[in-house]
Amino acid sequence: MQPQALPGFRDFYPTDLALREHIFRTWRRVAARYGFEEYDGPPLEPLELYTAKSGEEIVGQLYSFTDRGGREVSLRPEMTPTLARMVAARANGLRKPIRWFSIPQLFRYERQQRGRLREHFQLNCDLIGEPGHLADAEIVALAIDAVRAFGLGPEDVRVRLSDRRLLTALLQNLGVAETQVPVVWQVFDKLRRTPEEITAAKLSGAGIPGATVERLLGLARSRSWSDLPGLGPGLDAALARGEPLRRTLESLEAMGYGDYLDLDLGIVRGLAYYTGTVFELFDARGELRAICGGGRYDNLLQSLGGVDLPALGFGMGDVVLGELLRERGLVPEPGSSIDVFLAAITPDDLPHVLGLARELRDAGLRVEYALAPQAVGKQLKLADARSARLAVVVGPDDRARGEVMVKDLRGKAQESVARSAVRERLTSAVGRVG
RNA sequence: GUGGUUGUAGCUCAAUCGGUUAGAGCGCCGGACUGUGGCUCCGGAGGUUGCGGGUUCGAUCCCCGUCAGCCACCCCA
The missing domain is CATH 3.40.50.800 (Anticodon-binding domain)
Incomplete structure (x- = not known):
């Protein structure tokens, strides 16, 4: 048996690399249209860069080890902490809002499955220094264009949007106890893959009253802003916390992206640092994993670099996108190698x-x-x-x-x-x- | 990390009830073809049947282990 690549790592033969380069080229072209500049950082970072703020999910799957100098290090599992450090270090000298993108190779130590390897490339686009909803709309629009540029339309890709501020306020208004909130988030995160009876049972099991469970399920089923009100008394006040999301949706509709969008309070995202808008892109048939995920993280630069700047961004992986392009026949024919x-x-x-x-x-x-x-x-x-x-x-x-x-x-x-x-x-x- | 399932040529697959020399198509190499490609025809290389052990006169086939892929969990860059 010949030695082979480590599990979850890929060899790129010329035809594979051609697709990868097609993806990278397209991403760069779209990012440039939004005035984004490319940056990069080290693939290997101090372990503590991630243990501090990223949350258990990522930390538990870090590709980490001790280097020969005795340092605890990790291959980067995501780009945002590196970006936050870089921006914080020069925050005073950078014109805001900052529009930066990168295509880093990221690593995680976990069992591989289809669409989920130990290594992948990810388009990272971040917009830093602007708290308003137009920044949110801009980032979501960029994410949509980053798949649209491959020929994927609303019948291929859906965007699901939520907002942690809104969901938190709704839960408070429904009387969900502070200690139950994490459980509800976890359950919401699995809504799409779980029959409603089981979701209801889980919520009841967490000590949430039957009437409240019903209303939570109602929220979970909502697919547009107009679905949300009328669910019961007391919700209107909470909906005020959803203003940024509502305006973001309006702006995206004004840009003509309305037919890509679904409101979905089931979008929670695993990363602990998100503070507002959260969104994901999925293939419309729901057969593949998420193509893209992102959101607003207004406190991360403060906690990581001591600079108080609002920020948001997304990551879009090459693996699931590549699978989708293959399925839809959107992989370009290889050109000739010589003239x-x-x-x-x-x-x-x-x-x-x-x-x-x-x-x-x-x-x-x-x-x-x-x-x-x-x-x-x-x-x-x-x-x-x-x-x-x-x-x-x-x-x-x-x-x-x-x-x-x-x-x-x-x-x-x-x-x-x-x-x-x-x-x-x-x-x-x-x-x-x- | 847990459970299930699948591993045969570079790729896609076949091989009777457990039966002796594991086949085909595509691809690759060569020839037909010493100043002209695509097509066609002919030939060739390429396998420790993932690996290791067990049962058996005999194992690609049955059993155990292991590694790898896939699926579901966990979780989701």
């Missing part, structure tokens, strides 16, 4: 092929030729396999006339071209500029 293949008829032609290769490569063309003597048919077969657009056949007869044969491999056509005009002819045919 021109050079074929030598006789060993005497080889030096001329080499010289031409140098000239064409300098001109920016992608050029390949056979590295061992082969029959012309064989060489052209390789040219074809490489999806080269053009081939140049260099033979003694043509050479004697100061010419070479240029073939268009997409058809049958070929013509003699003066050696001195080859470069110009090929560069204009390919349309590639070095």
Whole structure:
């Protein structure tokens, strides 16, 4: 048995890397449209960067170890603490609001499943220094565009939005005790995967009265702002805490993203530091894991870096998105790896092929030729396999006339071209500029 | 971390009741084809049936262990 990659880690063969690069390119293009600048940080961080604020869920699955200097370290499981540190260190000098993005490789030590490895790449977009709802709308819009740019529409991807301020206020108003709130959150987090009877039983089991359970289930079923009121007396006051969410939804509708959106109080998110808006993107059929998750974390920079700046952002992983693109046939066909293949008829032609290769490569063309003597048919077969657009056949007869044969491999056509005009002819045919 | 399930060629799969030399398609390499590719035809390489042990005259097949994938939990970047 040959050694293989560690469980949960991927080898990227050229076709795999092509998809990965397609995803990265698209992400970068969309982030740029929103005026976001790219940054990066270290893949290995002090363990305490995560144990401090991230919450049990992440800490329990850190890819951590002791380094040779005796330091407790961890591969980064998320980018936000690194970002918070970087921003806090230069907070005074950075023009607000800060719009930054990154595509870090993140790591978690957990048992892998489909769509969930020990390593993945994640688009992280964060908007720092703006507390208002337009920032929330901007971030959600960016997340939507980051999938829309691949050709995914509202029938493919849904956005579910909630707000911790609103949910907390609603629970308070319903008389849910402080100690029961974590239980309710946990139950809400599983709503989509749990039959309603079981959800109800869990809530009752936590000591919540039957009438309150009914109203909690009503809240959980709400899919739009207008579903929320009218659930009972006393809720109106709590709904006031939902103003930011309501305005965020309104703004997104004004941008034309309304058909992607669902209100969903079942969106809780595991990370402890979220303070307001929380949202996730899912495939519309509900077959895959979340594509993206994010929210507002207004206190994190304060607690991590001592700088009081409101912030929000999201992370979007390459694994689930890649699966969705494959399922929907949205993975682009691989392009050709070369523009021109050079074929030598006789060993005497080889030096001329080499010289031409140098000239064409300098001109920016992608050029390949056979590295061992082969029959012309064989060489052209390789040219074809490489999806080269053009081939140049260099033979003694043509050479004697100061010419070479240029073939268009997409058809049958070929013509003699003066050696001195080859470069110009090929560069204009390919349309590639070095 | 817990439970279930599946591991046969690079890929997708086959192999009778447990039966002796584990096959096919695709892909790869070579030939037909020494100045012309895609098509076709012919040939070849490639397997310790994930690994280790057990039962048996005999194991791809049955049993145990282990590793890996998948699924469900846990949890969710």
